[in-house]
Amino acid sequence: MTSSEEMPHEGTEAAGPPADELALVARAQTGDTAAFDELVTRYRQRAFSMIYHMVRNEQDAWDLAQDGFLKAWKNIGRFRGQSSFYTWLYRILMNVGIDWLRKKQIASGTEFDDQIGLHNIAPGAMTVPRSELEPAGRISDQEIRTRIDAAIERLSPEHRAVIILREIDGLEYSEIAEQMECSIGTVMSRLFYARKKLQAMLKDVYENI
Amino acid sequence: MKTFEERTTAWIDGQLTGAELAAFEKELEAQPEAALDRAGARQLGDLLRTHGTAPPLANADFFNLQIQQRIAAGTPPQPRAEVGQSGGFLWSLPRLLWAGAASLVVAGVLYVALVPAAQPFIEPSNYFAQVVEAWPSDPSISATTVYNPQDNLTVLWIDGMDYMPSEQLALQ
Numbered sequence: 001m002t003s004s005e006e007m008p009h010e011g012t013e014a015a016g017p018p019a020d021e022l023a024l025v026a027r028a029q030t031g032d033t034a035a036f037d038e039l040v041t042r043y044r045q046r047a048f049s050m051i052y053h054m055v056r057n058e059q060d061a062w063d064l065a066q067d068g069f070l071k072a073w074k075n076i077g078r079f080r081g082q083s084s085f086y087t088w089l090y091r092i093l094m095n096v097g098i099d100w101l102r103k104k105q106i107a108s109g110t111e112f113d114d115q116i117g118l119h120n121i122a123p124g125a126m127t128v129p130r131s132e133l134e135p136a137g138r139i140s141d142q143e144i145r146t147r148i149d150a151a152i153e154r155l156s157p158e159h160r161a162v163i164i165l166r167e168i169d170g171l172e173y174s175e176i177a178e179q180m181e182c183s184i185g186t187v188m189s190r191l192f193y194a195r196k197k198l199q200a201m202l203k204d205v206y207e208n209i
Numbered sequence: 210m211k212t213f214e215e216r217t218t219a220w221i222d223g224q225l226t227g228a229e230l231a232a233f234e235k236e237l238e239a240q241p242e243a244a245l246d247r248a249g250a251r252q253l254g255d256l257l258r259t260h261g262t263a264p265p266l267a268n269a270d271f272f273n274l275q276i277q278q279r280i281a282a283g284t285p286p287q288p289r290a291e292v293g294q295s296g297g298f299l300w301s302l303p304r305l306l307w308a309g310a311a312s313l314v315v316a317g318v319l320y321v322a323l324v325p326a327a328q329p330f331i332e333p334s335n336y337f338a339q340v341v342e343a344w345p346s347d348p349s350i351s352a353t354t355v356y357n358p359q360d361n362l363t364v365l366w367i368d369g370m371d372y373m374p375s376e377q378l379a380l381q
Binding site: 062 | 211212214215217218219221224246249250252253254255256257258260261262263264265266267269272273275276277279280281
């Protein structure tokens with residue numbers, strides 16, 4: 001069974017999901033597509049952003065976010081309301097994204113080498129592999145985005161997910177571990193290596209803005 | 210016991226406290242570059258949060274519409290990476306017919322090529338061999354024919370000779 005076929009187990013949230021959201025989910029569970037459409041409207045931007053951060057491409061993110069919602073629709077009967085709908089959806093989306101990245105990796109025959117350069121670069125070293133940036137010039141926003149996209153694209157799906165969940169979405173280690181179904185130690189270790197690699201590739205960027 | 214990677218990550222994120230923090234920072238005294246590394250990691254986080262954000266979802270209403278259409282269709286398309294690798298039953302039916310026809314052709318070719326041709330059936334002859342005349346040098350030698358209809362075989366039987374020289378085997 002691939003990760004995309006696994007339906008997430010619900011975590012527990014102290015506050016619990018909002019009542020109106022639960023009502024929408026309950027209606028959707030009876031086959032009410034209008035209620036599900038309302039849920040899509042509520043979370044489409046967050047879902048799209050989450051997937052976009054992983055795949056770094058608008059069209060793919062659009063399609064995969066739709067796939068995630070469709071998967072949620074097909075399995076909405078398993079949602080028990082112990083967490084927010086988005087927490088439940090979030091893991092579906094993440095699995096869709098990771099699964100797609102793995103298939104893309106297999107199809108292209110490329111491998112993500114998470115160890116590239118790490119052993120050759122001392123922690124905190126002042127000299128890191130530089131790219132095409134002009135050292136004297138200020139970097140444009142577009143160029144920064146391009147550099148970030150290129151750097152993230154070189155991470156493995158797991159490292160990509162962990163850096164996005166932590167740095168962009170601001171999740172705690174335990175939340176990331178729950179979403180990725182791994183230990184907190186694994187999350188922290190992946191975060192260590194993902195940061196190291198991104199630092200090596202983007203140091204000249206964050207030091208020049 | 211946490212690994213060095215785990216403790217470094219917790220240290221960068223400010224999640225080490227108390228004795229654990231003190232012990233780790235003592236350990237890092239021999240690595241002055243560690244402080245730079247932590248600063249770099251935090252700058253990286255700021256960079257990703259400020260410049261790594263996703264663009265707004267374009268054509269948001271159409272996004273909803275497509276989802277509704279896929280729900281109504283009942284059979285959502287397969288994930289993008291799988292498109293072209295497999296298909297549904299209706300899609301595969303013509304393929305099955307073509308595959309069946311092709312299999313028959315291949316089987317025919319293999320049969321012709323590999324199975325040895327059967328022995329042609331020979332109708333039993335209506336004729337039979339008979340010794341009409343013989344000129345033996347010894348009167349004790351006689352020649353007769355024996356016909357075996359099961360094998361469609363006629364045997365010339367020469368009795369009274371120890372052997373027959375090969376140059377005299379030609380029959381007329």
